[in-house]
Amino acid sequence: MALDEVLLASADARPTLRFYSWKPHALSLGYFQRWAELAPRAAGSAVVRRFSGGGAIHHADELTFSIAAPLAHPLYRGEVARSYERVHALLAAAFAELGVHAELRGARALASERAGTGMCFHESTPLDLVWDERKGVGSAQRRKGERVLHHGSIKLGRTALEEGVAALRDHVPGIDAATLAHAIARAFERGARCRFERLDPDDAERSAASERAPFYSSTEFVRRR
Amino acid sequence: MRPNDRKYTKTHEWVKLSGEEVLIGITDFAVQELCSGNEGDLVYCDLPEAGRSLEAGETFGEIESVKAVADLNAPVAGTVVEANIAIEEHLEILSKDPWNQGWLIRVQPRSRSLDAPELMDAAAYEAMISAEKH
Numbered sequence: 591m592a593l594d595e596v597l598l599a600s601a602d603a604r605p606t607l608r609f610y611s612w613k614p615h616a617l618s619l620g621y622f623q624r625w626a627e628l629a630p631r632a633a634g635s636a637v638v639r640r641f642s643g644g645g646a647i648h649h650a651d652e653l654t655f656s657i658a659a660p661l662a663h664p665l666y667r668g669e670v671a672r673s674y675e676r677v678h679a680l681l682a683a684a685f686a687e688l689g690v691h692a693e694l695r696g697a698r699a700l701a702s703e704r705a706g707t708g709m710c711f712h713e714s715t716p717l718d719l720v721w722d723e724r725k726g727v728g729s730a731q732r733r734k735g736e737r738v739l740h741h742g743s744i745k746l747g748r749t750a751l752e753e754g755v756a757a758l759r760d761h762v763p764g765i766d767a768a769t770l771a772h773a774i775a776r777a778f779e780r781g782a783r784c785r786f787e788r789l790d791p792d793d794a795e796r797s798a799a800s801e802r803a804p805f806y807s808s809t810e811f812v813r814r815r
Numbered sequence: 816m817r818p819n820d821r822k823y824t825k826t827h828e829w830v831k832l833s834g835e836e837v838l839i840g841i842t843d844f845a846v847q848e849l850c851s852g853n854e855g856d857l858v859y860c861d862l863p864e865a866g867r868s869l870e871a872g873e874t875f876g877e878i879e880s881v882k883a884v885a886d887l888n889a890p891v892a893g894t895v896v897e898a899n900i901a902i903e904e905h906l907e908i909l910s911k912d913p914w915n916q917g918w919l920i921r922v923q924p925r926s927r928s929l930d931a932p933e934l935m936d937a938a939a940y941e942a943m944i945s946a947e948k949h
Contacts, residue, residue, distance in 0.1 A: 621877075621879070621884050622858070622861075622879050622884070641884075642883075642884060643859075643879045643882070644882070662947070667947065669847065669851050670848055670851070670880060670882050671851040715881050717882070729882070731884070733883055733885040734885075735886070
């Protein structure tokens, strides 16, 4: 979370696509969610709060990605809704390469809807990507000044906290986070006509992120609402 | 044409003189970007307490649509006199009337001048958003 904040604040005009997994597994709350509503589900889990909005995500058997970009970038220019359509089209191309047919939810009702859990994957909007009539990608954005941070989560398998949601292993047995990340990067390069440069955070970014990291799991921030 | 009785920021806030104070809000363009015409898509708005001191450009609040959280930035420096708490319960006001009923905060400004170079008049603001669209 802290490194994503550093990337959001970056002055670099080049967008960053970052992939990560969580150790230990953790529950992340949306920026505006109420702690009291999620506390019963958080028992026994590491908990952080995100800078982005939306519902809670259980980061266990999944791949998390973040995109940090200027709002003037062609992926993000204009309405928030259009940016989701563009990013989700690129993700759908990656899933297609893996043999999974994903599409925008549109007006249909999903089998993954669960009222009142506070979990991102149990609620949906027409712009969410779905397969098997279930929500397949959890996503949220933070817009700050002239930059955007886009968070996404894709389930490889399901956990008890996210029962009923779409999982890639239903169609691609044995797929792991690294294979999925490569497929997404390739789909972005083809669809957004870009070429990624593989980079690790530099010393200044690492140092800023380590200084900031404790804040995201602090009682002050996790229980801010 | 957007109202020319106020100034605009590049992050889509407006500021308008109101007696000795100023009113601050967000533009129809900002609302449209967040919710694409679906007023129910705006879900939360956090506004500051009265008495908070703000610098120009400082984030004074946050607004969340179903798919994005965005900062609200102060166009001018001053002290918050009042937040429009009706907005926190009725976000649809921002879609219906962002220019009058949709004001977010009332501020005692440090200076009553709205002539800072980073503040745009309606024509300059419209030219900026027209360029953003293309």
